[in-house]
Amino acid sequence: MLFRNSKLRLTRRSLSASVAEEYWKRYRIKLKDKAAVDGIAKAGELVVRTLDMIGAHIAPGITTDALNTLVHDFTLEHGAVPAPLGYRGFPKSTCVSVNDEICHGIPGPRELREGDIVNVDVTSIKDGWFADANRTFFVGKVSAEAARLVEVTAQCLARGIAAVRPGATLGDVGHAIQSHAEGSGYSVVRELVGHGVGHAFHEQPQVNHTGRPGLGVVLVPGMVFTIEPMINQGGLAINRLDDGWTVVTADGSLSAQFEQTLLVTEKGVRSLTPYPL
Template identity: 55%
Template sequence: MVQIKSAADIEAMKPACRHAADTLVMIEPYIRPGITTDEINDLVHDFTIKAGATPAPLNYHGFPKSVCTSVNHVVCHGIPCDKKIQDGDIINVDVTSIMNGWHGDTSKTFYVGTPRIQARKVTEVARQALEIGIQAVRPGATLGDIGYAIQSYVESEKCSVVREYCGHGIGRVFHEDPQVLHYGKPGTGLVLKPGMVFTIEPMVNLGKAAVKLLSDRWTVVTRDKSLSAQFEHTLAVTETGYEILTLPSR
């Protein structure tokens, strides 16, 4: 069931959302060739704990780390490890913070050193896809409107949208209803109402949309090994449109 959050609830979510966004600001200077994803995890973990927050991914259904780090053809849920990122890579850092019992969820794909042409292409399409999806959010619109807006743009750029993973409601629980698909038909699905809070987080592949789950049961990769990029915000539906909650405090 989709929860309608009060104005007070949404205000209470903002510290967690701001902290998640601030974490991405904090980590950006460290995204350089030679750093390991484990080191990124440790930086995120320490920053979160020092702020009095909790890293939501840690031990969530058994996930072993405090952040997801997805490099190149990894679509989502990459597990930090001792592998060093290299010049020309792209890496998505997906942060979810808990403060005062509320969750804030955001992610960004970073360039490592100098991006290659294809890496820049898929990253910029993913960045714009999120913006286009957000622009479709308003009372009376539908989830299908959001999905259609994203899918139409991504496919016009000769890229593809991942089907198996999607945005989600969020609040006191990490993953709530509704599921926010990044493809669809206009005018279909749940009608948006003020007080709904959810993420939009399109995963965009440079090649085909097909993905597979690795044996660790977490890491999702493109089947054709093409590059994948993602950006994510948590937002609330307002009386007149939307409010992005995962904006940094500085």
């Protein structure tokens, strides 16, 4: 995910005849052709398989670094490269974020405990194409409060995806997520957002998880981006730890996240990293 750039102004406007050229010129959004979509989808298939593999290893006692090793080895064995490794100095092949860690957790010696919730974020590069997804898992039996947070967060992603269609706006997507999260008694992290993906790890557009209907970039076929709402059990304030990466809730409350890579199609939306929500 990206840190939100509040200076970028995105507004609804009529589209020119050359949509791809206009979107690149105005927003630096690179629309994807069939070859690009096919490449991203292949990378996405591996991302989903990696998350499924990791889910089978989530258990009390395993360390977050052991999860990282599993992701790293599985990715290489399948002819791909883990995108996070070395990205802007990130030292590991995946992000593992536990309990009050919102995102970008650096794997290490920490052991998972019964009742934890843990998010694993996987981005793979296969044949030069990037795809990105994450899931939040239960470690053994979790509290009813933790289970509800995770359930609502998955619902937030589902509602965001359902809002994606040609002619809708990014504001529609953000509003769908925000209204469900806040209506359920939770808060939405503002500073971290979804992003375009495919040719590179992070591309335009930025995808806010809050918004007003009708505002923001108009969605057109060929756009590929992530939706990855981070939903806090408590307040929306965040802190970043001294490691320069790990983002946590300021009040110590739990946070959950789900993410998929989406393609805007002629008739609606297609997930390029599909898994059940």
